[in-house]
Amino acid sequence: MLIESSNNPKIKKWTKLKQKKYRYQSSEFIVEGEHLVSEAMASNVVKEILVKEGSTVHLNPIFNTMKPTYILKENLFTQIASTETPQPIMAVCEMKAKTIEKDHRLLLLDRIQDPGNLGTLLRSAVAFGFDGVVLGEGCVDVYNEKVIRSTQGAIFKIPIEMHSLKDYVTTLQSKGVKVYGTSLENGSPLGEIEDASKMAVILGNEGQGVSSELLTQTDQNIFIEMTENIESLNVSIAGSIIMYRFRL
Amino acid sequence: MLIESSNNPKIKKWTKLKQKKYRYQSSEFIVEGEHLVSEAMASNVVKEILVKEGSTVHLNPIFNTMKPTYILKENLFTQIASTETPQPIMAVCEMKAKTIEKDHRLLLLDRIQDPGNLGTLLRSAVAFGFDGVVLGEGCVDVYNEKVIRSTQGAIFKIPIEMHSLKDYVTTLQSKGVKVYGTSLENGSPLGEIEDASKMAVILGNEGQGVSSELLTQTDQNIFIEMTENIESLNVSIAGSIIMYRFRL
Numbered sequence: 502m503l504i505e506s507s508n509n510p511k512i513k514k515w516t517k518l519k520q521k522k523y524r525y526q527s528s529e530f531i532v533e534g535e536h537l538v539s540e541a542m543a544s545n546v547v548k549e550i551l552v553k554e555g556s557t558v559h560l561n562p563i564f565n566t567m568k569p570t571y572i573l574k575e576n577l578f579t580q581i582a583s584t585e586t587p588q589p590i591m592a593v594c595e596m597k598a599k600t601i602e603k604d605h606r607l608l609l610l611d612r613i614q615d616p617g618n619l620g621t622l623l624r625s626a627v628a629f630g631f632d633g634v635v636l637g638e639g640c641v642d643v644y645n646e647k648v649i650r651s652t653q654g655a656i657f658k659i660p661i662e663m664h665s666l667k668d669y670v671t672t673l674q675s676k677g678v679k680v681y682g683t684s685l686e687n688g689s690p691l692g693e694i695e696d697a698s699k700m701a702v703i704l705g706n707e708g709q710g711v712s713s714e715l716l717t718q719t720d721q722n723i724f725i726e727m728t729e730n731i732e733s734l735n736v737s738i739a740g741s742i743i744m745y746r747f748r749l
Numbered sequence: 750m751l752i753e754s755s756n757n758p759k760i761k762k763w764t765k766l767k768q769k770k771y772r773y774q775s776s777e778f779i780v781e782g783e784h785l786v787s788e789a790m791a792s793n794v795v796k797e798i799l800v801k802e803g804s805t806v807h808l809n810p811i812f813n814t815m816k817p818t819y820i821l822k823e824n825l826f827t828q829i830a831s832t833e834t835p836q837p838i839m840a841v842c843e844m845k846a847k848t849i850e851k852d853h854r855l856l857l858l859d860r861i862q863d864p865g866n867l868g869t870l871l872r873s874a875v876a877f878g879f880d881g882v883v884l885g886e887g888c889v890d891v892y893n894e895k896v897i898r899s900t901q902g903a904i905f906k907i908p909i910e911m912h913s914l915k916d917y918v919t920t921l922q923s924k925g926v927k928v929y930g931t932s933l934e935n936g937s938p939l940g941e942i943e944d945a946s947k948m949a950v951i952l953g954n955e956g957q958g959v960s961s962e963l964l965t966q967t968d969q970n971i972f973i974e975m976t977e978n979i980e981s982l983n984v985s986i987a988g989s990i991i992m993y994r995f996r997l
Contacts, residue, residue: 617865621983628975628982651983658978725993727876730906734876734989735869735899741986742993745973 503554503572507580511571515551515581515593521642528596530644531581534588540654541594542568549593553578556589568592583646596644599660601633604678605699606749608740609666611715612639612706618737619643620651622704625741627655629748634659637666639706666703670718673701682711682719683739690726691746700747704740751802751820755828759819763799763829763841769890776844778892779829782836788902789842790816797841801826804837816840831894844892847908849881852926854997855949856988857914859959860887866955866985867891868899873989875903877996882907885914887954914951918966921949929971930964931987936972939994948995952988 504512515531517523524530529548532541535558541547550570552558573581582591601607608626613619619641626634641648649656670680679697682688683704703719705711716722725739734742752760763779765771772778777796780789783806789795798818800806821829830839849855856874861867867889874882888911889896897904918928927945930936931952951967953959964970973987982990 621986624979624983625986627979628973630976630978653980653983655979725876726996728878730878731872731875731903732901735872735901735985737983738869738873738986738989741982742990745990748974 502570503574504577505574507577512573512577512581518581518593519583519646521645524596524642524644530594530596530649531583531591531646532594532649533582533584533591533646534650535590537649537654538590538592540657541592544597544657546594546597546657547592548595551578551581551591551593553587553589558590598662601635601660601662603632604673604676604701606631606744606747607673607678607701608634608744609637609669609680609701609703610634610640611637611666611703611711612709613704613736614639614641615707616641616645616647617651618707618735620648620653620656621737622740623648623652623659623661624655625737625744627658629741629744631659631744634661635666635669636661636663637669666715667718670701670703670715674720679720680718681743682716682722683724683743684711684716684722685724685733688722688724691723691743692726694721694723694746696747702740702743702747704736707736750818751822752825753822755825760821760825760829766829766841767831767894769893772844772890772892778842778844778897779831779839779894780842780897781830781832781839781894782898783838785897785902786838786840788905789840792845792905794842794845794905795840796843799826799829799839799841801835801837806838846910849883849908849910851880852921852924852949853947854879854992854995855921855926856882856992857885857917857928857949857951858882858888859885859914859951859963860954860957861952861984862887862889863955864889864893864895865899866983868896868901868904869985870952870988871896871900871907871909872903873985873992875906877989877992879907879992882909883914883917884909884911885917914963915966918949918951918963922966922968927968928966929969929991930959930967931972931991932959932964932970933972933981936970938974939971939991940974942969942971942994944995950988950991950995952984955984
């Protein structure tokens with residue numbers, strides 16, 4: 502079906518999905534580009550496919566699944582896309598929350614605000630076999646297009662939940678999960694931390710780190726050994742080094 | 750000195766520094782924000798300081814060093830800045846290349862194109878005590894403002910050179926430096942790589958990895974152990990995990 506008019510109600514609806522409020526109202530979000538659309542198809546969350554008029558899309562065999570496909574005039578396609586020179590395919594996906602079912606390795610995020618950092622952390626969490634990621638209050642929205650792009654599809658491969666971290670940490674501890682904070686002060690070097698059968702790691706805000714309240718709740722705090730020549734590591738780097746260390 | 754006119758030759762010159770060509774013509778580049786300006790002052794590369802008219806800048810004691818300071822009308826300041834809502838201070842810096850003097854731990858970059866990845870890798874290289882970073886052909890310019898911002902000041906703390914990697918690898922090997930590639934195929938897991946007294950690690954392009962020609966030149970290739978659930982790690986993550994492993 503070809504859509505040529507900006508008054509088409511679908512166009513209006515899809516454009517609104519750039520805003521967090523509307524994403525949660527309709528429980529939908531958009532992914533862009535062949536790779537992410539393929540990953541979304543494989544995860545069975547695609548509701549509609551949008552293709553730019555006149556473009557050639559190299560379809561993955563998985564696209565043979567029947568989904569409503571709309572051909573959009575270039576200006577309408579660009580209006581909905583969040584990149585300036587978008588790849589010619591997008592998919593409207595439904596939010597299908599996976600529940601965290603195992604708690605051997607969890608990642609807890611306290612006010613991570615940079616979309617690239619959140620996306621990269623999700624990608625590393627999948628790479629190192631973590632069981633789930635918990636977003637505390639104040640994190641950037643996980644369905645933000647930049648976050649999704651940075652995950653390179655990992656967003657579809659790991660349970661992601663949203664909780665108040667204060668309460669969540671208490672609950673984890675009552676279930677025997679050892680909770681580690683990350684802090685440059687009063688921490689132990691990563692190389693000296695022993696394995697725990699069940700563990701969770703908290704990473705904090707890019708400027709301020711993990712909140713001091715949360716750091717008092719943890720069982721132990723970790724720092725990454727580095728030279729005195731620099732103040733800190735990027736949070737997605739620090740988190741990934743720790744997850745690599747504790748991969749199962 | 751207050752500058753109010755966009756015809757001022759200084760304004761024209763500073764605006765041109767957004768382009769790589771002009772940066773190298775004048776051997777100058779611009780850093781933005783109090784933190785980076787402080788780091789640049791500490792590294793003794795600042796030539797001129799630019800402040801937005803009417804703003805309060807929290808001066809680090811190091812600013813007491815005398816440097817020509819210009820107050821710019823807001824529209825001129827914004828024109829020169831590369832962020833949309835810039836912090837009210839910038840510094841024009843001179844490129845002062847530090848030469849790589851030790852070769853115990855080197856990072857070699859093959860066509861790294863994302864500014865955030867390059868900046869983050871430089872930051873991690875400083876954190877883990879690497880002796881220098883070599884940029885091969887096809888890397889994003891290290892004086893790009895986004896790169897500098899991602900380094901968080903690390904750009905001033907480590908020697909960075911530009912070379913043809915093909916020749917550079919050969920030279921390193923003739924000096925007894927063991928050169929490791931990174932590759933998902935035909936590599937050894939990071940956990941099984943033994944320490945070498947002198948080593949260099951090559952990281953490759955975000956989409957294509959290290960070029961196949963370079964991979965044939967290396968002494969050994971490394972991969973990072975991960976689940977089969979994901980294709981690859983972000984290159985700044987992979988590189989940082991490897992540098993952490995081989996920090997001295």
